[in-house]
Amino acid sequence: GAMGWPRMGIETILDAPWVKGKKVANMSKTGLTDHIQSIITNRKDIKEPFYVLDYGKVVNLMDKWITSLPNVKPYYAVKCNPDPALLIAISALGGNFDCASKGEIEVVLALGVSAERIVFANPCKPEAHIKYAAKVGVNLTTFDSVDEVEKMRKWHPKCALLLRLKVGDENAKCPLGDKYGAFPEEVTPLLQAAQKAKLVVAGISFHVGSGARDSGAYKSVMEAAKEALNTATRLGMPRMHILNFGGGFTSGPQFDDAAITIKNTLKTYFSDVPNLTLMAEPGRYFAETAFTLAVHIIGTRIRGDLREYWINDGLYGSMNCILHDLAATLTATPLACSSNRANPTCRGAKTYKSTVFGPTCDAIDTVFLEYQLPELKRDDWLVFPNMGAYTAAAGSNFNGFKTSEIVTYLAYSTPLCDGINKTITLNGGINGTIPFTRTTKRSFDQFPQAASNSKKKKIVLVS
Numbered sequence: 437g438a439m440g441w442p443r444m445g446i447e448t449i450l451d452a453p454w455v456k457g458k459k460v461a462n463m464s465k466t467g468l469t470d471h472i473q474s475i476i477t478n479r480k481d482i483k484e485p486f487y488v489l490d491y492g493k494v495v496n497l498m499d500k501w502i503t504s505l506p507n508v509k510p511y512y513a514v515k516c517n518p519d520p521a522l523l524i525a526i527s528a529l530g531g532n533f534d535c536a537s538k539g540e541i542e543v544v545l546a547l548g549v550s551a552e553r554i555v556f557a558n559p560c561k562p563e564a565h566i567k568y569a570a571k572v573g574v575n576l577t578t579f580d581s582v583d584e585v586e587k588m589r590k591w592h593p594k595c596a597l598l599l600r601l602k603v604g605d606e607n608a609k610c611p612l613g614d615k616y617g618a619f620p621e622e623v624t625p626l627l628q629a630a631q632k633a634k635l636v637v638a639g640i641s642f643h644v645g646s647g648a649r650d651s652g653a654y655k656s657v658m659e660a661a662k663e664a665l666n667t668a669t670r671l672g673m674p675r676m677h678i679l680n681f682g683g684g685f686t687s688g689p690q691f692d693d694a695a696i697t698i699k700n701t702l703k704t705y706f707s708d709v710p711n712l713t714l715m716a717e718p719g720r721y722f723a724e725t726a727f728t729l730a731v732h733i734i735g736t737r738i739r740g741d742l743r744e745y746w747i748n749d750g751l752y753g754s755m756n757c758i759l760h761d762l763a764a765t766l767t768a769t770p771l772a773c774s775s776n777r778a779n780p781t782c783r784g785a786k787t788y789k790s791t792v793f794g795p796t797c798d799a800i801d802t803v804f805l806e807y808q809l810p811e812l813k814r815d816d817w818l819v820f821p822n823m824g825a826y827t828a829a830a831g832s833n834f835n836g837f838k839t840s841e842i843v844t845y846l847a848y849s850t851p852l853c854d855g856i857n858k859t860i861t862l863n864g865g866i867n868g869t870i871p872f873t874r875t876t877k878r879s880f881d882q883f884p885q886a887a888s889n890s891k892k893k894k895i896v897l898v899s
């Protein structure tokens with residue numbers, strides 16, 4: 437493949453050290469819904485929520501990336517979903533990693549990935565984390581302040597730096613420009629500070645905002661990046677050679693748009709710059725569609741025409757994305773598997789306005805309001821597709837419901853990587869609204885025990 441990447445395909449993942457010898461379910465004939473149904477009906481002891489990670493999707497997404505942006509090396513943003521089963525797949529397919537902390541570097545190194553394949557893409561790092569990066573040889577990081585230059589000089593002077601520039605796709609789901617990135621007038625003093633500290637500034641990085649919707653944001657930031665390259669040259673610094681496009685990619689048509697814009701703006705601004713190294717830090721792109729979440733209905737209440745359900749995951753767990761990953765639009769389809777019901781997918785069944793509550797005692801822990809669902813019973817299930825991005829990663833153990841213990845089942849939906857993005861259609865096609873919007877966003881400190889919990893996670897493999 438491009439840039440000498442390993443041969444792609446499910447085989448590559450199954451051969452990866454962490455997966456080798458373990459059984460991974462083949463869903464290419466059954467489909468996802470039937471697979472989840474078989475897990476539920478064959479294993480009556482399963483009552484806890486669980487994820488299914490579809491390796492076929494990861495393969496196709498990597499294939500699509502390489503086809504669309506063959507020269508841009510993806511460094512998967514671990515924060516988006518640190519599930520080791522996903523990390524090993526991305527590693528096996530030739531991807532590299534963006535780590536935000538010592539903890540994430542540890543997780544990635546523990547999988548056998550070498551330190552050169554990691555960018556420490558956090559512009560403000562704690563002292564101990566910088567010292568750890570120096571110790572294990574993670575030698576590429578980002579910065580956007582003079583203080584960070586000083587910290588790097590003191591604790592990790594061998595580390596190459598990427599100057600993070602401020603950009604904004606103001607329409608992104610989660611714009612990052614308010615927090616990170618140097619203003620144009622800060623570029624010169626920051627480069628001078630690095631020069632004075634005898635640090636190498638190897639290139640430029642930016643992030644157009646997670647869930648970016650306007651690929652035009654690349655144009656202005658690439659212009660600024662070119663300007664910064666020229667400034668460095670004017671200051672007599674070695675020529676910068678790395679361009680890091682950050683994250684913000686969403687799979688589907690938005691990705692095609694972004695890829696075209698990136699290629700065009702590269703041509704416009706950088707065609708005269710030889711030997712550029714191009715990289716990016718996609719998180720959502722790889723994780724979002726690869727995971728499906730199944731949750732168990734643990735209680736019901738009927739109030740006239742209204743149906744109310746309690747499920748065993750919610751806004752303090754996987755569905756924290758409703759609050760933190762702003763404007764996340766969740767959908768769910770039913771699997772009526774209690775007492776071996778005749779029509780598990782409820783096709784054609786009458787639907788009711790339904791409220792779906794999470795398990796904690798907080799009233800904000802409400803996943804759906806006025807969502808159309810068929811009549812369900814306790815012990816039935818709801819299946820949430822596209823639940824891989826910023827879900828379990830930021831869930832807490834509030835009220836003793838442990839996001840960290842949600843099990844992931846491994847499976848694949850396609851036996852070969854053929855470059856076609858196969859979409860698994862869940863039954864139902866039911867639409868609904870989510871109860872919370874941007875204006876009801878809560879701050880992090882209202883979430884006690886927000887957990888960094890990837891270490892405790894159990895992975896279960898089934899055939």
Ligand code: PLP
Nearest residue numbers: 513646647683684717718719720
């Ligand atoms: N890189 C950095 C520095 C980030 O802060 C983030 C997300 O916050 C990402 C990459 C991943 O972004 P996304 O999931 O939108 O691709």
